Amino acid sequence: MTSIPGQLSPAPRLLLGPGPSDAHPRVLTAMTTPLLGHLDPQFLEIMNETQTMLRAVYQTKNPLTFPVSATGTAGMETCLVNLIEPGDKAVICTMGYFGNRMVDIAGRCSAQVTVKEAPWGQTFDLQVLRETLQTVRPKVLGIVHAETSTGALQDISELGKLCHEFGALLVTDCVTSLGCTPVKLDEWEVDAAFSCSQKGLSCPPGMSPVSFSPRAVDALKARKTKVQSWYLDLTSIMSYWGGDRAYHHTAPITMVYALREGLRLVLEEGLEARFARHVRNHVALKAGLEALGLTYTAAAHCQLPQLNAVRIPEGADDAACRKRLLTEFGIEIGGGLGDFKGKAWRIGLMGQNSRPSCVFQVLAALEVVLLGAGVKVTGGAGVAAAEKAYAA
């Protein structure tokens, strides 16, 4: 006999890591809406509404904008697997962990991959990429917009135009940017973008919103080979999330409910107000972190407001400090990934969690933990600096 575990009752957490971030209560409530069939006219209308709002948040008119039925990396895979055919040339720009993941996936698509590397915490200069595009002439250039492992924001506002000069398609990882910082697919001429539900959109993880430009759709239609993944094959998914709503797979109904509610919250607030809020809370958190002597891993010109990655101060034990934050204060922050494993902490202020109470909670708890670890910190300095920043 298998013993049956009890009712779910986890100790509460405040999720201030790199994601998942806390889901908004309205999103959780929306998920209790009874299921509809995936071909029910009522659900088809919910799909329409969700797609319309998703286009608004992505700032695009792309008809092919919808959530992939899986988490963020499946969105990455969807973009690459559909746009790359075996032997195609791809340039992948890496400046952190998730760029490397794109290299891996492009390789599995049998692309000829050229990797352009920037140091972790830095971003790419367009001039460098121009040279690469000119030399390689790839079909696809992939780049991370908001690198979750380093907290760096890559300016991609002119990159689409540049790619198109050389006939390349621009694929961007917007997993950590969407809903937190501006993402303007049309103005920036992005051809394929993917994101997630559990960061800037304040939903649980489980969906990956993607969007494809008409140029990307043309490339898809011109494929000579079948897409290697059935589940992620846009040539078929298009007929469910596109025109005729033909059955492909059973959509994760409840997750679509969640996403719809998350998008409603984004649009009710307004994009500009939301982006400004993320900046405001970031500035306060940053003032506080710096007052505690912590330094950012990302260069000063490209720090993400929604993901504050800082170097772990000397003397502090990574795992022990994060464990104390979690168990004593119920606050989750993220550890480092890849090159930054054991060297960085990542503090997210994403979606609804970008608010003063989160800033103060994490600064206060961090002060206690750092003091406890023997790091030289002036008690109250972080909180005071944040207060001052808000007042400014």
Add this chain to the structure above:
Amino acid sequence: MTSIPGQLSPAPRLLLGPGPSDAHPRVLTAMTTPLLGHLDPQFLEIMNETQTMLRAVYQTKNPLTFPVSATGTAGMETCLVNLIEPGDKAVICTMGYFGNRMVDIAGRCSAQVTVKEAPWGQTFDLQVLRETLQTVRPKVLGIVHAETSTGALQDISELGKLCHEFGALLVTDCVTSLGCTPVKLDEWEVDAAFSCSQKGLSCPPGMSPVSFSPRAVDALKARKTKVQSWYLDLTSIMSYWGGDRAYHHTAPITMVYALREGLRLVLEEGLEARFARHVRNHVALKAGLEALGLTYTAAAHCQLPQLNAVRIPEGADDAACRKRLLTEFGIEIGGGLGDFKGKAWRIGLMGQNSRPSCVFQVLAALEVVLLGAGVKVTGGAGVAAAEKAYAA
């Protein structure tokens, strides 16, 4: 400005199609539990509990038993993409729509596919498969346990042993069987199985529970090539859902909560009681449907209790009848797929929806709709026959 749609408020439905089936209220409530991080010790414990219960429901000791972070077909793709390398021989048995899907996916894995066909509504005889195994000597044999398009149950209780006689791995589609009819992975020597969350487990769609035998894991470890999908690559996922819980992708936390609750409900009821309940309600529904003159598409010896597929009677318009059921009675039943499109209706009694009230509701509504369509039906005959069956 994008206009923002109102609060979710769909008209209620009773989902008696091929899935999604209604989620249990306790499952919906569990989904409102605040999020945990995917590496939080509390969540790791929830993963352990979920895996332990999943093994009990799959009747297996397979350590590699976990839910894939996507819907059912992603589970199919996970099984095939991990066990097949380019050029490997695969035998796929088809007796309906979902067998054909397996053929498609195996082809995308660059397998040399041998397709064995049985007429829709029929199942395979082991002797026929023995000959195929002997001739082809495949690495993998794929078959559907419960064919959702025809309502037929394939006996696979001796098939694992047979496959192993010829060195083949047995992959089975348990999407519609798990939680409704017995699935005994260990006793039946199944090497890889996949299912879904939205049928026998009374959860929303969004997860695909899979299980791999040690033999399958050996095959995985012996691969010479990388798995073509990053998202579904078990060689990496194993380290998250297996021993060291290393980060792979962000698990869909809320869907895992749902699955955990669904599995608790299954085990609280007990497997044998649950299977018996599905049979009892099927017998009543079948008596009622036959009293209305409807005939099953699956042969008499292999009818699924949880999915009752019947021929659409002459004179009845498929779409019009289903639309009336949906809009007037709030009942969703399924149409036909593939060869059965426009020719069959599929009535599901799955998980919590396998209960007398569902049987009576659908029979009563169907009577009205058939009468309205001019089909010769004795009013009340279906309900009366079901009553009699329950009383027997």
